[in-house]
Amino acid sequence: MDKRRLVGSWEAAAVPVAFLGLGLYRAWIEVAFVGSFANLGASASFERDVFDLSMVATSLLFAFAAHRIGSIVARPGILVLSVAALTLSTLLAFLPWLTGSWHPHAALMSAVMGGAGIGVMILGWSELLSRLSPLRVSLYYAASIVFGALVLYVYRGFMMPWLFAMTLLLPAASALFLRRAAMIAPGRGDPRAASARFSVPWRAIALMSAYAFAYGLMEGGLYAGAFGPHSAPGTLLMGLAVLVGVAVLGERFDLGAVYRLALPLMVVGLFLFPTFGHFQGALAELCLSAGYTAQSVLIMVMLASICYRYGVSAIWLFGIERAVRQVSMWLGRSATDAASGLASTVTFAEYIVPALTTVAIVGATTVMLSEREFFGGWGSRLMEGAGGSESQASARRALADSCVVAARAYGLTAREGEVLLLLGQRRTARQIEQELMIANGTVKAHIRHIYRKMGIHSRDELLQVVGVCAAGDSPAGSSGEGRAEPR
Numbered sequence: 001m002d003k004r005r006l007v008g009s010w011e012a013a014a015v016p017v018a019f020l021g022l023g024l025y026r027a028w029i030e031v032a033f034v035g036s037f038a039n040l041g042a043s044a045s046f047e048r049d050v051f052d053l054s055m056v057a058t059s060l061l062f063a064f065a066a067h068r069i070g071s072i073v074a075r076p077g078i079l080v081l082s083v084a085a086l087t088l089s090t091l092l093a094f095l096p097w098l099t100g101s102w103h104p105h106a107a108l109m110s111a112v113m114g115g116a117g118i119g120v121m122i123l124g125w126s127e128l129l130s131r132l133s134p135l136r137v138s139l140y141y142a143a144s145i146v147f148g149a150l151v152l153y154v155y156r157g158f159m160m161p162w163l164f165a166m167t168l169l170l171p172a173a174s175a176l177f178l179r180r181a182a183m184i185a186p187g188r189g190d191p192r193a194a195s196a197r198f199s200v201p202w203r204a205i206a207l208m209s210a211y212a213f214a215y216g217l218m219e220g221g222l223y224a225g226a227f228g229p230h231s232a233p234g235t236l237l238m239g240l241a242v243l244v245g246v247a248v249l250g251e252r253f254d255l256g257a258v259y260r261l262a263l264p265l266m267v268v269g270l271f272l273f274p275t276f277g278h279f280q281g282a283l284a285e286l287c288l289s290a291g292y293t294a295q296s297v298l299i300m301v302m303l304a305s306i307c308y309r310y311g312v313s314a315i316w317l318f319g320i321e322r323a324v325r326q327v328s329m330w331l332g333r334s335a336t337d338a339a340s341g342l343a344s345t346v347t348f349a350e351y352i353v354p355a356l357t358t359v360a361i362v363g364a365t366t367v368m369l370s371e372r373e374f375f376g377g378w379g380s381r382l383m384e385g386a387g388g389s390e391s392q393a394s395a396r397r398a399l400a401d402s403c404v405v406a407a408r409a410y411g412l413t414a415r416e417g418e419v420l421l422l423l424g425q426r427r428t429a430r431q432i433e434q435e436l437m438i439a440n441g442t443v444k445a446h447i448r449h450i451y452r453k454m455g456i457h458s459r460d461e462l463l464q465v466v467g468v469c470a471a472g473d474s475p476a477g478s479s480g481e482g483r484a485e486p487r
Helices: 002-013 017-034 045-064 076-093 095-099 104-129 134-155 160-184 202-217 219-223 233-252 255-275 278-310 314-342 349-368 388-409 414-424 429-436 440-454 459-465
Strands: none
Touching: 017 045, 017 076, 017 104, 017 134, 017 160, 045 104, 045 314, 076 095, 076 104, 076 160, 095 104, 095 160, 104 134, 104 160, 104 278, 104 314, 134 160, 134 233, 134 278, 134 414, 202 219, 202 255, 202 278, 202 314, 202 349, 219 314, 233 255, 233 278, 255 278, 255 349, 278 314, 388 414, 414 429, 414 440, 414 459, 429 440, 440 459
């Protein structure tokens, strides 16, 4: 029994290769725009701002058109355009090396095309992750962070011709991996882009905004070092910590520990960076990159969970979040430039911005975590409307909230809470197996544990506990499986 359980846990911890494609677009960003691989024109400060602005505009455009678009993953034409934009951006970014002369207009065009293309790619991967359970999101996203850093370490050994050629391949490879991952992920043909309207989960986005602003304060110094944001030792170590934690502990992994690490790391990094010398500066860079990576994992899981549980459009939600994040980082860079201008006239000017940002992060974190449940709505709520989609979305959210309350009341684990929600949605054991990508025997074991903890013996009793009317039509494809306690 222990051996079967061990094998099942390792199967659950496996990461499909296709999902590592997210790390490829992260590698592309660092090579083309924010890394120190080569002296590319697009790495200049102005072009970097244009790159961010283009990404913001693209993210907001797709967010406002999310209902019309429906799904990026299911529209190959959108991905082809994204790959074309990124490939052209790569060519233009390497143009100074190819021609031996500087082309300012080419660098500007590279930034515009790169920001637009990467914005679409980010939303496509975010949409795909929103179809997965929170535990899978944590595992796959952390694995992609580690994989992206390792790719960048390999790229560092390339001479310019090879670096150019291999960088050209990254956008197309990421898109191909995305399409492949969509084929094996649950919920194919269901992008969860509900037509119902939700308000923005402002608490979660404000929390990410505060961390992005803090990271933007030190961004210039971080990028000037030997590593970029996606290959920094702190990024790799935090990605490994989450990956190993989820793989080893599984459903017992506490995502709250990620948050508890993010806050002190950012505070320590903000004060060590401007105060001490080179060694402490390197330590501060490690803390900042690790803290920001931890918060990035956290926000990905939080927002994906909102989409997963409530049927919120991932394109809409992540489009808004990405736009706010990039603007906050730009404001952080601008604040640093302003503080540098005051350094010659104002005593201790270099400490003003870090101190204010630390206060903002601590305050924002305290307020944001007033949310009673980690996987709650984080300020998002269903907007009033008269359409049938609003009624369905309202029922879906009521069920999700009821399952959260029941899981807490009966002491269910995080994974058992996910199974409970799917049982409440009238999924069969086979459907739950496909949704959570776990073995059938594991699903039945979870159902037995849920029934025992809740003191029930059938699916009908479970539906009554979570407030779902057991009478009426059964879902398509349902069977007696799971009606009685699995044996």
